[in-house]
Amino acid sequence: ATVPATEPASEAVHFSPTEILMIDHGLLKRMILIYGECVRRMNAGAELESDALAETAKIMRSFIEDYHEKIEEEHIFPAFLKAGKLVGLVDVLSRQHAAGRELTDTTLSLANAGALRSQTERKKLTAALNLFIRMYGPHEAREDTVLYPAYRTIVSPKEFNAMGAYLEFKQQEHMDDAGLEGLTDQIADIEKNLGIYDLSQFTAHV
Helix, strand or coil: CCCCCCCCCCCCCCCCHHHHHHHHHHHHHHHHHHHHHHHHHHHHHHCCHHHHHHHHHHHHHHHHHHHHHHHHHHHHHHHHHHHHCHHHHHHHHHHHHHHHHHHHCCCCCCCCCCHHHHHHHHHHHHHHHHHHHHEEEEEEEEHHCCCCCHHHHHHCCCHHHHHHHHHHHHHHHCCCCCHHHHHHHHHHHHHHHCCCHHHHCCCCCC
């Protein structure tokens, strides 16, 4: 059998559940890069507007923690526990979700102009951000390379496809009319304000 070059115009193109979750991780990676730039500026004593950090932490809370991680905790993780697969990994990932929310609480409470003027508060803030960055790099990498690929093997094809449709519905339900594209633009605006949007600046010169 051959695969059509294009989808029929009358049929919607649906992403698999793992594709949807990994796109979420792409946005998480971009927010982690913003956190890293904020830490760099605070360590260097450079100018940093609190709005950039506060807005990023709000997106981290609303999109990653209150939406993406809830999906994992309510649907993806239980499937592995039911199947008796990767139980140890799921336990670690769950505990890291809880730790991440505590770190986001700290970030949200300190991402303001007053705290940035205090050396003590800045140290608390940079410590929280560094812990978050250090934890979530390995966290999402392990989900992308171990957990998500294994998900297809523990559910039926019908369940797998149904979860993709469910995630698309939940994403639309959770977000405003601008959708994922609007959220991506919002993150891009923060990157532009921090001067880290232009991808070419990260090209290695060898």
